[in-house]
Amino acid sequence: MKLLENLLWLCKIPSPSGEERLLADELDQRLAALPLASSLRRYGNSLVAPLSRGSGGPRVLLVGQLDVANPGQRGGARVENNRVLGAGAAEKSGLCLMLDVVERRPPVRADITLVFHARGECGFDGSELRLVMARDAELRDADFALVLKPTDNKLQLGSGGSTHATLAFAGRTAHSGLPGAGVNAIHKFARVLSHLAAFEPVPDVVDGLTWYETMSVTSAHGGRAGSVVPDQLEVNVHHTFGPSTDSHTSQERLMALVDRVGAVRFEELSEPAPPNRRHALIAALEQSGVQGVEARQTWTEVAGFAALQIPAVNLGPGAERTMHAQNEVTEIAELERAQAILDRWFASMT
Incomplete structure (x- = not known):
């Protein structure tokens, strides 16, 4: 199963906050070998991969962080009882889905751009996402951002x-x-x-x-x-x-x-971010098989996007309760469910 292989590959490469260069280099090489709409762009240890252009549909960002928060998280991940456990197993599940989208290229009538950013555990001010958004004018014209965070496949709206x-x-x-x-x-x-x-x-x-x-x-x-x-x-x-x-x-x-x-x-x-529940892309995502809809109580990058007037949400297959723990967890079934959610959401745009 390619999804599982990709997640284990990502977890094998250590990337504590501030030490993401090795993972960025590996992703740089892997993405450069894939067909993109235009050249891969790199800012520090963050990567911007334009996947499709000229669709006539919305401009959508898929956003994932390279780093894990717990400095003791090293040694990769393992599979036990149909779960992926270990360093990055939850945090990197969003990156796994992003790689899957690049490699499978499911049909979608949208201009998709993938943003792999460093220092995601350092708040918006300390994150390289802020640098990327400041330096890459095309990204600031996005219509929507899907931030792939561990949420147990629940659609989390807004930001506290x-x-x-x-x-x-x-x-x-x-x-x-x-x-x-x-x-x-x-x-x-x-x-x-x-x-x-x-x-x-x-x-x-x-x-x-x-x-x-x-x-x-x-x-x-x-x-x-x-x-x-x-x-x-x-x-x-x-x-x-x-x-x-x-x-x-x-x-x-x-x-x-x-x-x-x-x-x-x-x-x-x-600042907080509004839920924007009536936004067409959010309403479509809510109908694509998510495991419920809830308010995002704590701050997330969604608020940073709101400050740029870009509606955004959090969604991802990782077990939220295990974030920052020594043994993060993603259920393999939830990984597959997330892939199906994205496919249905993309199909709703065609």
Whole structure:
């Protein structure tokens, strides 16, 4: 089975984030030997393969990342109980489908371009996908992007927004046996912490899909010594939200949370993406055999494409729950199902 062979071949080549050159070189050679609509283009360790042109149909990008997140993932993958297990087994399942499309060339009335990009686990700002989109003008004219991520073949629409903020609390040192002589920065955070601990996820329903607004403390750094009242504390808060909220509103909510007790420094702002469920290509994909439709709660490249006014979705055969794990998993049956989903979707464009 060529699909399985391709996935095992991809997993055999190590590609932790930032170390994708070997896999990019191998793919470069393999794609260069196949018939393309125009020359293969390379940006750093990312590749753009124009598969078809002049169809008169929509301009569609198939997008997959070369890297895996877990630095301990090495040694390739293996087949056990009709599953592919190991380094990249889920993350690279999308690349496997992209190779399959290039090699089989299923009939489709669309201008298809494949984008194999490096540093996919580094966020849109750190990903080479951003560089590729900035340097390749043709890609920015795309009508749609299918981002092949592990989703258990569920069609994931939209993308949650995300804000990382550092909350800073200042105090005054004193001996901890005489706390009244100082101001305890950690105690100043107590009111804010009680609010965060009591925060219940708030639903945001768009196009029949539900996102949840959450706030979580993810790290805290402060204090000096066991007998010193702390004069400083910095806390990272991660605020996630659905398409009805934007980063400006997120910033306002975090500033209101701190009020005048502390200061806020915004570290990372990621806008959400709408689900676009009524878009013709998304509606057709929903009818092509996917295993359900759901809201994408966390940030994904779909939001980066939305910023470029390109509708996009996430879909792929890999087991989402195993992403970043030591043993990623893709069921062989789901790999075959994904191939059939793409074939039916392509047929709907003819």
